[in-house]
Amino acid sequence: MKKLLLASLIALLTGCATQLPNIDHSLTSKGQSSRVRFVVIHYTVSDLPLSVKLLTEKEVSAHYLITDENEPRVYALVDENRAAWHAGLSSWKTYTALNYNSIGIEIVNPGFKDMPDGRHWYGFTGRQIDQLVALLKQIKERHQIAPENFLGHADVAPQRKQDPGPMFPWKRLADEGLIAWPDASAVAAALPKYETQLPDVAWFQQKLAQHGYATPQTGVLDPETHNVLVTFQAKYRNSKWDGVPDAESAAILDVLTAPKPKP
Numbered sequence: 001m002k003k004l005l006l007a008s009l010i011a012l013l014t015g016c017a018t019q020l021p022n023i024d025h026s027l028t029s030k031g032q033s034s035r036v037r038f039v040v041i042h043y044t045v046s047d048l049p050l051s052v053k054l055l056t057e058k059e060v061s062a063h064y065l066i067t068d069e070n071e072p073r074v075y076a077l078v079d080e081n082r083a084a085w086h087a088g089l090s091s092w093k094t095y096t097a098l099n100y101n102s103i104g105i106e107i108v109n110p111g112f113k114d115m116p117d118g119r120h121w122y123g124f125t126g127r128q129i130d131q132l133v134a135l136l137k138q139i140k141e142r143h144q145i146a147p148e149n150f151l152g153h154a155d156v157a158p159q160r161k162q163d164p165g166p167m168f169p170w171k172r173l174a175d176e177g178l179i180a181w182p183d184a185s186a187v188a189a190a191l192p193k194y195e196t197q198l199p200d201v202a203w204f205q206q207k208l209a210q211h212g213y214a215t216p217q218t219g220v221l222d223p224e225t226h227n228v229l230v231t232f233q234a235k236y237r238n239s240k241w242d243g244v245p246d247a248e249s250a251a252i253l254d255v256l257t258a259p260k261p262k263p
């Protein structure tokens with residue numbers, strides 16, 4: 001009986017062992033790419049200790065956290081090959097649930113403060129942005145991120161989020177060659193047409209959706225469309241982001257959505 005037990009135990013053990021796959025890493029496929037397609041930029045709306053606590057102990061996370069110290073540190077909190085939980089319910093163009101194909105970067109910044117004379121937004125330090133730019137360049141290199149795929153949290157969730165906010169220097173990212181930016185002379189050339197006749201709301205909705213924003217196609221300036229316009233204006237024209245359709249916004253949208261000349 002004991003012998004039988006021992007025999008079946010050995011059979012069980014060896015059986016288990018033979019079930020382990022014998023993986024050979026000597027071949028590699030040519031057709032492959034990174035799973036990372038987007039970078040999503042955030043601010044934390046918290047000071048450094050609370051930001052660290054939230055991003056390391058709670059159900060939210062990001063791949064990187066840039067601190068607000070004099071010499072900002074860049075913490076790597078989640079491996080780039082794994083999903084961090086930063087974007088939530090999100091979409092851009094035909095992509096949804098961006099946690100699974102993006103890298104999330106949080107920057108320590110209080111966001112905004114509502115005062116009697118209106119809402120005040122906090123800026124980022126030059127050193128924070130320097131660190132961010134260096135990090136983005138590395139990420140772009142590692143994952144071949146397209147210029148139109150560096151986004152803010154508000155871009156992918158305009159109904160819920162405002163970060164990184166109107167103080168975030170998107171133009172600097174453009175100057176660093178990271179993101180696409182509407183050419184100023186092309187915008188100036190397109191402007192008179194839209195000053196003469198402002199396109200209707202349906203036109204704005206169609207262009208905003210074409211650019212990538214989840215935008216209702218209702219033909220009326222509903223609160224959702226207003227939120228998308230605010231996000232768009234805060235990014236590309238941060239002198240005025242009131243969510244009202246105007247000629248300059250139309251000209252910028254026109255230039256951004258114009259078919260790109262074939263290289």
Ligand SMILES: [Zn+2]
Pocket residue numbers: 041042043086153161163
């Ligand atoms: Zn965010």
